[in-house]
Amino acid sequence: MRLSRYFLPTLRETPAEARIVSHRLMLRSGMIRRASAGIYSWLPLGFRVLKKIETVIHEEMTAAGAQAVLMPTLQLADLWRESGRYDVYGPEMLRIADRHDRDMLYGPTNEEQITQIVRDDIRSFRDLPRNLYHIQWKFRDEIRPRFGVMRGREFLMKDGYSFDLDFEGAKRSYNIMFVAYLRTYARMGLKAIPMRAESGPIGGDLSHEFIVLADTGESAIHADKRLFAMDPRADGVDLEGDLEPVVKRWTSLYAATDDKHDPATCPLPAGDLVEARGIEVGHIFYFGTKYSEPLGCAVTMPDGERRVLHGGSYGIGVSRLAAAIIEASHDDAGVVWPDAVAPFDVGLVNLKSGDADCDAAADDLYGKLRGAGVEVLLDDREERAGVKFADMDLIGLPWQLAVGPRGARAGTVELKRRAGGEKHELAADAALQRILDKSA
């Protein structure tokens, strides 16, 4: 993409409305714009990030045996009356009457809807387990939306639901998602810590929040230092095998949010405890027959027994993740995108647009990178070099390639890795090769 044609309205000033760094940087780097309170439009750069995050989630969910569906945003109130949640849910639920005065609502979550789907079309106990998910817009009418897409009203969420014959099966489905979640966040360059969460009305211990570490995070966490050294990708886990040992390895180590942590009773010596801050980006929990029972989601076993299905629910805040990743990965100059979710792989800076040598060298690199399947943003604007470098640092693409008049004639470029900031002047082909090697 040529920046001269790209809709990338970066801002030099920090908008007054933004109080946290991700919100500031998303506005300044032209990723999002506010449409109304807690509701945002995603501009081209932000949309690309959102799609990258979705892709990672789709791939990891597919690898874990979950299947993608797509449920609508609007639901019938009657369905929520069946589960008993319609009257319980607070003013966060956006209630709507259609032209025939039917009560509807903008889904804040989809347990009822997916349970209805499975109930109506499950044929046999042999079809279980089932794990279905979708990535769809949700609405929660927060009384005081803030922090940009971190706590918006209309937000994109991946929510998945598992259905099993019994608790043992449900626990297996839960464990698969537990591991898949760790992998998903790791692929996005995030360190995520699973934390025991309130178990809600069901009881039991199958409820975890995933907190990604960010110095600017909303909540303080206290956790065993060994948790921070663990890498879910290093486990070499077979998702079809027994995952209980893997989950145990993660959950047996101490981890607590501020409201649950009490230094007086903490079992860990201070030296083994890490105090950090984090942002919740996912929540998984087992809810048993809470929805299957009232909605009649059951199968008949060979012996004639009617078995009400056991369910679990698995959520990832997709639009929130875009902000959380920035909270976890930025510096004073701007965003530092991890490779997997970067809107482009390379920012190619033509330091003197209009100079024949520079234009030729930049166009040549642009063509070669695109030909090799690398996503490139070419800054071909007629701007000062300082403006171009500042914009590139702000939008935070993993690689920067700068072509100036001297280098263009000598056949060299300056290659910079945004994370770390080290720069190397090297032959254009060598720079190209280094990028290809690293993105492979």
Place this chain on the structure above:
Amino acid sequence: MRLSRYFLPTLRETPAEARIVSHRLMLRSGMIRRASAGIYSWLPLGFRVLKKIETVIHEEMTAAGAQAVLMPTLQLADLWRESGRYDVYGPEMLRIADRHDRDMLYGPTNEEQITQIVRDDIRSFRDLPRNLYHIQWKFRDEIRPRFGVMRGREFLMKDGYSFDLDFEGAKRSYNIMFVAYLRTYARMGLKAIPMRAESGPIGGDLSHEFIVLADTGESAIHADKRLFAMDPRADGVDLEGDLEPVVKRWTSLYAATDDKHDPATCPLPAGDLVEARGIEVGHIFYFGTKYSEPLGCAVTMPDGERRVLHGGSYGIGVSRLAAAIIEASHDDAGVVWPDAVAPFDVGLVNLKSGDADCDAAADDLYGKLRGAGVEVLLDDREERAGVKFADMDLIGLPWQLAVGPRGARAGTVELKRRAGGEKHELAADAALQRILDKSA
């Protein structure tokens, strides 16, 4: 994907609610399920089709210089008051009050919202033209929703908007979209005829609907037979060049919907006229300064002149297309998916699951096809061969590969092309090669 694990609830019976063939087949092939009046959930097979359609659109829009954004589903009523449309729009607009009693609405279209975005962030006349689009859910509260996703209330739409300095620029943007639309439909295996449409409040002739041909289509059309022989992909068009001759070639030929066609005044001799039926799947139109003027979307020219931008609007019914493609491509046995939008490329039928030879041969082919990047659905269920073939024909994947006990031992398979139905018994590797050659 192994069908034994796939959520594909096909139906043998035709559901009573379905009155047109696409609706029947989408329900029967397990693509969609009704959530409430005019609102549907997309099950795994349907979701895959929707994604394929989106991919074709994204690719063709990108090739045409349009950039993807994502605007929210809910909009502020005040924005529509600025344009004057809030009070004009009928009961099809779903009006909503949030918890603070602010008037909002579920967007039926996005002219106001995109105009606001461009207004707030356009920096210079040099940034023009701009063409921004998104694929997002819309809501129109049809009084009598029917025909499944063909005329639903919540529907997925690609809507794009161009902004130019003047009429000449807007016409150029319009022409690019005109050609991009023809290509988009052609890639989906559809024959689309552009038809002059009501020009609305702006006047002028820059308004076309795109009608895809289907015997079961909702409206009758009358058109010059030469239109049916034209292939937009054969034009070899440079989208950056002058497209006026290409557009002229398409628009100079007679084409009219039933309500505008009058045999008495039709300029064509009967022999040159084709009578057909079709479904509207897109609409493009130039709307001038209709939204830019009230919303103040303008730039300042070098001579100090304030120039209000000229806009165009370009819509494609994405969820509707899934149905329209089926209307255009099916037979008595089921759907016949065109390659580009098929949910899987190949249906691999193990005619005797549990038979060691069959299982080994099917697994081998399954692995090889997947290894070559081909999307395969393997029917590994314990069902009769007749049931398996019927389901495969119903869901309509472009290729069917059947492995039976005799063939498994001889190293042969039966390859069937769903469109046309011709079958060949050939060596497994030769069948594999034929599929790879055709999908390349």
